[in-house]
Amino acid sequence: MNNVFVYIEISEHNKVADVSLELLTKGRQLATQLGVQLECICIGSGLDGIENQLMPYGVDCVHVFDDPRLFPYTTLPHASAVINLFKETQPQICLMGATVIGRDLGPRVSSALHSGLTADCTQLEIDDFDMKVKQGDEFITRHYDNQLMQIRPAFGGSIVATIVNPEHRPQMATVRDGVMKKEIFDAGYKGRVVRHNAEDYIDSTAFVVRVLDRHVEAARHNLKGANIVVAGGYGVGSKEGFDLLFQLAHELHAEVGASRAAVDAGWIDHDRQIGQTGVTVRPKVYIACGISGAIQHIAGMKDAGIIISINNDPDAPINQIADYNICGTIEEVLPKMIKYYKQ
Amino acid sequence: MKIIVLAKQVPDTHNVGPEAMTPEGTVNRSALPTVFNPEDLNALEQAIRLKEQHPGSTITMLTMGLPKAVEVLKEGVFRGADDGVLLTDRALGGADTLATSYSLAQAIRKIGEYDIIMCGRQAIDGDTAQVGPQVAEKLGLPQITYTEEILSCDGQTIVCRRHIDGGVETVEAPLPALITVNGSAAPCRTRNVKRVMANKHREFTTWGVADIDADASQIGKTGSPTNVKAVKSIIFKAKETRTLTASDADISALIKELKENNTI
Incomplete structure (x- = not known):
């Protein structure tokens, strides 16, 4: 209950995407500050040992959904797994990459859970929030402790907005690749691994979209990491x-x-x-x-x-x-x- | 086939000219002209192509916004859509993407039959890319996002080529489905003169909240889980800048300085 979750993106050859490790780094900071655990979700095929790439970032629990039908990514089965796991575990925060996958999956999950989602955050912080609400004819102030401040550019970058979702959980945010820093928390960190039975979370009718063909090329440059x-x-x-x-x-x-x-x-x-x-x-x-x-x-x-x-x-x-x-x-x-x- | 295209009228945030800048160095949003959201035009083009391949198909545009947003419906009809519906109501104001998606989904239910719902991947005022997938979820439809081209559609299934990180993918979904179209898809054809003449004074169906059987707790500001705590304008202020000329002396001095402090 109330933990911080990160959706892990897993590419060909079961390599965890950098953006997911960057989010684990940020997620670890947030979890420590809130005094809760950091958990993550891995959905794919042939994921034996995937936790070894994740634990050094301070993950307390790795949820694994391993099924040949879960790679490559399609929206509905991944969304089902995340939605049903969240109904069970009731996280307070969920972070995803603002990648093609994260921006396909995030809104689907937020809509199903009726929770707020903020896209492309550039900063995530914990702070208190006072919200003015109308009660009858008067305005009263409601105070919320330890909310996730989701800071993002808007209007084509001309403003920076701070978004808060005080009354709905999880507080969901996506962050672009390279925006947060990736840092190993503890190379010897030991968390739990929970292997779920995919069929308990994903109905067979979710597998209606088929990937017929797929071409992924290794990046031709390292613009993001260039000095x-x-x-x-x-x-x-x-x-x-x-x-x-x-x-x-x-x-x-x-x-x-x-x-x-x-x-x-x-x-x-x-x-x-x-x-x-x-x-x-x-x-x-x-x-x-x-x-x-x-x-x-x-x-x-x-x-x-x-x-x-x-x-x-x-x-x-x-x-x-x-x-x-x-x-x-x-x-x-x-x-x-x-x-x-x-x- | 029955195709619904979702379109949004947006401030032109991609072309912020000097006239929209305040003396303080911030952008005056109300001074930005409004445009047809660019990727919604890419979606409209894919819809028109489908219609051409399947004679007898219809394209209905749906937009939610201020009364002025009827302009995008007209523009859509000038380019090839058949009809349009404007969803406008003060009670819808202040909606975040979730409340917007709920309202659009209710309007789509009221439109009734459809095979394909299409929209742009994202709008340039928010850049969230959330409304498409959220509408799909509300209606229980499969989705194909980041579509670059519809490769085939037989009325039962649709096959799209879509952009993914580092590559492309071909996917097949059963209909009805929701498709979001990427800016890298074919640009939209321009207005057709005959269609402009015929539809110059076209009136469009306008619906309010009462017409779409909406739950008041799910629309507008009330129905929005996200709250804006603060908005800060970006101010473009000068920092200490050294101005150099293109002379050999200036450039060799700069390179020398950067090399000496191990910057390059």
Whole structure:
């Protein structure tokens, strides 16, 4: 009862997704602060030993649903398992990745349990909450201890809202990959493993959607974990313009990212988009080339250590958050950076 | 086939121009123009293609919002939808995604028969992607989210190619089903001149809470488990910035400095 739960995403070869480990790290902090246990749910096929990847993050109980029909993920069977387990265990908090799976599953579970769900949280904290409610003709204040503050950007990143669900459980939140930090809690941590019989939780009629074909490629880059990011925007001007960015990135052992405008223009792959609807990065150095700095883009890179903006428009909004503004064109500046770096 | 397309009128948060910025550096939301939620247009396109492949099919749009949201119904009909319903009522205001989904599901029940419900993956004002799956759950339907293309549909089952993290997947679901369509799907065709002429003064069915047999405890602010505790505007304020020129001297000095303190 009242514990913190994390839904674990499991990829091919039964590897636990980074985002799930990041959520376990955050979940451990929340559980400790609340004085409750951290539990997690693994749903898939051939999951023997999966707990070994999870326990070091301080998990007190791993729930396993192992059935050949449960991989690859389909909505209804996974939702049934989570919903029925939650009815039994009554968690107070449930965290999921804001991934394709988490954003498919989370709303389904929250709707079935009539609990609040906040998407794409960037911070999760415990705090008290006072809610004004109307009673008859008067407003009274109701006090709630130890609620989950779900903090997320909204309105395209122009505001940050704090969401609370005081009267419904579990308090559900999704968090994007890379937003929280992953940290081992105790390499020798020992929690329990509970193996459930999938048929007790999932009706056979839930298996109506069939995955006919599936192609997953290993990530072609490590933008999320890069120390240095060289990112290009609409000001790069062309697909060829990005070649210069790749050259600089090669020299600096950096990764190349892009703004939505450059992706939409077709100059670079969608999976390199940085921003609210793309990847969130927090490199040591962020070199913004011809990026004007829409708020959606800034939402995905503002935590970079040093921001260098190269732009021939001195009034580009990104210049306001940059540490260095180089006023000039990409063609002019990047070759010089490469030249002096090599020296 | 009977297709229902859910659409939302949203503030254009993707194009925040200088005119929508306050002198304090925050976004004035009321100054943003409203648009047809982009991914709902992708959904409409998939619906129109289905209709073309299955002559005799109908597309009914459903939107919930202010009276002004009737504009998206009209726009949908200009592009190829047959009809539209506007769900509008002050009692629906302040709804979170769950209360919204309940209200939409009630309106869909009132519309009655359907084979496929389609909508955009998410709306650009909230970016939550929750309403589609929650409507599916309320109606007890299977769902296919992040759809990029409907590959086939025989009236009994639907096969979609959908985006997944790191790849693509082809899935088959029995009908009726709810499909959410991703922004990477084909863009929506533009208005058809003949349809614009014929529907310029088109009136649409308008329903309020009383028309959809809604439980008052599940709609609007009352029916919303989530509460907004605080809203903080993002302020774009300048920090200490050094401005450099593109000269050799400036750039070599910068690179030297970054190398010396082991930044690069």
